Amino acid sequence: MKIGFIGSGNMGGAIARGIVKSGVVKGEEVFLYDVNPAASEALARDIGGKAVKTAAELTDAAQIFVLAVKPVYVKDALRACGDGLKDKAVVSIVAGLTGTALARQLPAGARCLQTMPNTPAMVNEGVTALCEENTLTEEEMAFVRRMFESIGRVFVLPARLIEAESAVAGSGPAYAAMFIEAMADGGVLLGLPRAQAMQMAAQTLIGTAKMMLESGRHPGAIKDMVCSPGGTTIEAVRALEKGAFRSDVIEAVVAAGEKALAIKRETEKG
Structure with a gap:
């Protein structure tokens, strides 16, 4: 499955490295977009992925996307992707962004999942919560679980417990x-x-x-x-x-x- 990263910072980079190193995907199946091209290009060199210059290139290239930007940049990032996310899956690792709030900002037909990884994911010892209430397909959910298991332990929790997981992990x-x-x-x-x-x-x-x-x-x-x-x-x-x-x-x-x-x-x- 081809995966696109919207943002190439520390956490997005940790996930990208983890899924390539563990064999969840091949390097050439990972596409990276960042408003700072130097960040996506450096990560692409590191994992054998492909850095793209525009959000449109990213949405054309992949089927599932990891939203890995700071909370203040979410609206701009999703606006740049626009209808390119229609009928595709978006997995958010943005702190504080609920599935409900994310769904409101996506085009009709887009599927989404709220997740909450912690910083030890950067050394493959993370804890990630996956929200039970999501609209991903079974195949997409299985892929996402394998993706986060490559950087630590995974817990599937109801939405009402995501904040509790955040407080602990x-x-x-x-x-x-x-x-x-x-x-x-x-x-x-x-x-x-x-x-x-x-x-x-x-x-x-x-x-x-x-x-x-x-x-x-x-x-x-x-x-x-x-x-x-x-x-x-x-x-x-x-x-x-x-x-x-x-x-x-x-x-x-x-x-x-x-x-x-x-x-x-x-x-x-x-």
């Missing part, structure tokens, strides 16, 4: 990065060189996550494995609990979810 890299930074700061305070402390903290999160995902163990069980009676780790856990660590994380996720819902309501007003 979309914003989650920021929470994780803050935790890594704080762990490293603690190590520096205890005398570790910063570069080593940062690597130790980051690798510890990678390893812990891998243990949980591969073993199926509950996070609490993994915590208990490390907490020896009267030991250093249980003392650290006590300090975190005194500071309401878990409650603060829950509140952060809820705050992100509430903000995402507010943005959704605004975009659906049109």
Whole structure:
């Protein structure tokens, strides 16, 4: 299936590289359009794809499209594509753009799907939500699932849970990065060189996550494995609990979810 990318930035580029590297499509089946031609040309060289000069060339070349532009450029990008998207499929990775809001901006007969990938997709360790409420064909949906599985894990969710996924997985890299930074700061305070402390903290999160995902163990069980009676780790856990660590994380996720819902309501007003 020939695929066109409307936008060739970080996330669009990550998906394009992932689908070519994993063999979902061949490089020559990927077409790229960007208002900054240098971006699409560089990505095309990287994956063996084809950069096109106009939106019309893009819509003529492909059957399914990934809308990968910043939210402020959505209207201009879709206007440039115009009726060329009629009877074709558009997959949005634009943050905050609901399927309803996207459908309003597409020509009659165009099919669409809202998705929500997160930034670790750039290293093929992403989380992507696919909205259950969509108008893609079964064949297109299967292709899109394979596409996002090439850059991480995929979850199909009802529209009402997309903002919750965004609050956990979309914003989650920021929470994780803050935790890594704080762990490293603690190590520096205890005398570790910063570069080593940062690597130790980051690798510890990678390893812990891998243990949980591969073993199926509950996070609490993994915590208990490390907490020896009267030991250093249980003392650290006590300090975190005194500071309401878990409650603060829950509140952060809820705050992100509430903000995402507010943005959704605004975009659906049109």
